[in-house]
Amino acid sequence: MAERREVNSSSPGRFVEGMGVSATSGGDGVAPGPLHYTQTGGLAKVAFFPPSWYPIIWEEMIYWRSKFWLYLATYMLSPLIFLLSFGFGAGQRLQMLMPGGMSYLDFLVPGVVALALFNSGVTSVMVRMFYKRLHFKSFDAYRLAPVGELSLCLGYALTGAIRGLLAGLIVLVLVFLLMPTLSLNCAFFLAMLLASLCFGALGVLIGLWLRSFDDQSLVNEFILVPMTFLSGTLIPVERLPVFLQHLVWLSPLTPATQLLRSTLTTAWADTGQAVLVGGWALALFLLGYWRLKKM
Amino acid sequence: MEESSKNAGAGTCSQKQPAVMMELKNVYKNYGRITAVAGVSFQVMQGEIFGLLGPNGAGKTTTIRMLNTLTRPTTGELYVAGYQVAGNQVEVKRRIGVVPQQNNLEKELTGRENLILHALLHKVPRSEREKTIKELLDYVGLSSRADERVQNYSGGMARRLLIARALVHHPPVLFLDEPTIGLDPQTRRKIWDLIQLMNRDGMTVLLTTHYIEEADSLCHRVGIIDHGRLIALGTPAELKESLGKYCVEFLNKQGTERCFFHSRSEARDYAQEKDCDTVVRRTNLEDVFVELTGREARELAAK
DSSP: OOOOOOOOSSSOOOOOEEEHHHHHTTOOOOOOOSOOBOEEESOSSOOOOSOTTHHHHHHHHHHHHHHHHHHHHHHHHHHHHHIIIIIIISHHHHGGGOGGGOOHHHHHHHHHHHHHHHHHHHHHHHHHHHIIIIISOTHHHHHTSSOOHHHHHHHHHHHHHHHHHHHHHHHHHHHHHHOTTOOOOHHHHHHHHHHHHHHHHHHHHHHHHOOSHHHHHHHIIIIIHHHHHHSSSSSOGGGSOHHHHHHGGGSTHHHHHHHHHHHHHHSSOOHHHHHHHHHHHHHHHHHHHHHHHHO | OHHHHHHHHHHHHTTOOOOEEEEEEEEEEEETTEEEEEEEEEEEETTOEEEEEOSTTSSHHHHHHHHTTSSOOSEEEEEETTEESTTOHHHHHHTEEEEOSSOOSOTTSBHHHHHHHHHHHTTOOHHHHHHHHHHHHHHTTOGGGTTSBGGGOOHHHHHHHHHHHHHTTOOSEEEEESTTTTOOHHHHHHHHHHHHHHHHTTOEEEEEESOHHHHHHHOSEEEEEETTEEEEEEOHHHHHHHHOSEEEEEEETTEEEEEEESSHHHHHHHHHHOSSOEEEEEOOHHHHHHHHHOSSOHHHHHO
16 A cells, blocks of 8 residues: 555644745745745746647647548538529629629628638637537636636637638638639738637637527527628628618628728728727627636 | 554654645635535645545535636635635646546547647646656556547546646646546546555645545545535544444444444444344444435435
8 A cells, every 4th residue: 555644734834935846845844833825836937938829729720630621611611602692693683782883793702701701700619619618618627727818818719710711711712713803902811800800709709608509599590690691791781671771780790791892892991890890809809808707 | 554554654744844735714605595615614734635525515616616716715715835816816727737527628639639738728848848748648557548539538548638637737736526436446546546646746635526435545634525514624534533433333224323432342342232233343434424414315305
């Protein structure tokens, strides 16, 4: 049987300073008196690089490595359906909905890119956080690490943003195959980046609020699906019923879509829309951070 | 044999005054109207294996979660490794390792990747990362399976990997919540060996368990918690002696009865007076647990 060391349970403690197990074990006597505590360190050295949010991205990349083809197929399918059904299918008939004689296909492309950023960015991080928090409980392991809530939120928001961006880029490749004359510009890619950060932050916020599978269904039915169809992605906001035309501006997808559309058609960002998307991103990120702090 | 080795240990260490590694001072935790922890106070000394026992829903896991920063107490003070938990969460987290009750490893990642992830989270320097992970995999006997996905691991392997994960950043304090639940006897003994090895290296361990013999054989001191209150605290030997060193056990119409005596002769005399089959044996920690917390199963009592 292994040797057991008895510990004097009734004696007052002594004060020791040290770093790590080996440095603190077996220190000898100190005068009795008021109770003191041992201050001990974990690692003697702590690396300052990489940043605290990096492990969350690193884990995401490992998942990518193992499921690359599955993700690729998933990200291609729904944009392809939207492009074929709305763009090349009903596109001619939907032309009459266009304000100012704009081509419906030109209108649709930034909308489908926005949808790809939105669906992949929000859903991936929301589902990942939901399962980690409530099913696998592995989110507790992150919360037990010396990583601040700000870094945790940032890490997850960035994973959502990266997924969204990759989905958006895949859509662009598809669009090029179908419309080789499409011209892109830097402002459009910056708008994609801003929008994907906004949707990553939204995914974190929803992922932190979900309490059950029922909640997930409610979020899908009452938030994600209405946002998908009513935020000016497939149909111009001006063609919605009047009360909805105002209501849809409560969705961050609406200014994000308008921003992508303005950069693609004019090569310049609509500053007002860019500020709106940036404001949404900041507000959603801070709400997620507050929620995590309260947990 | 066991008693004598404990006494010998006590003799060699009696001059030392161990430092306090954890302390709870009058800690309460309420969830709405339910009080999960009601005024618990105790200390855990440096180099100690401290066991927290209690029936289901007694408040053990809540107590551990408050110490490891996951749950905030309603009132009261907690100290870990020299830091007050409130306001110093990051400092506390750097100094603790936690082995949870549920396997919360990343199932899609390999064993090695799980350890790398935690080394990254704890900012283990790159120069030490690989060496530490290799040593830990050897330590828990998983080197040959390190590059398999965790979803293919057995319960015992996952438990050993959870222990390795908790040690990646060399914490001086380790929390184990039901470390051997659901494991076969062989694996359970391997985990016991690991806990004793870690403690021999100077680590302070706080564990909760339902297996009383586990606490009896591993823990230097034990606290019994029930309905959120600490109802007994001491070494296993002290707790057993408080009841009586010897137990006479017999079956009657009400079920199994146990009577406790301080000497063997008293126990034997009492057993001879009974007109039914009796067993005279040493009191064990389970006797203490059942006497203090009652005989009724908690799930039935709740109904």
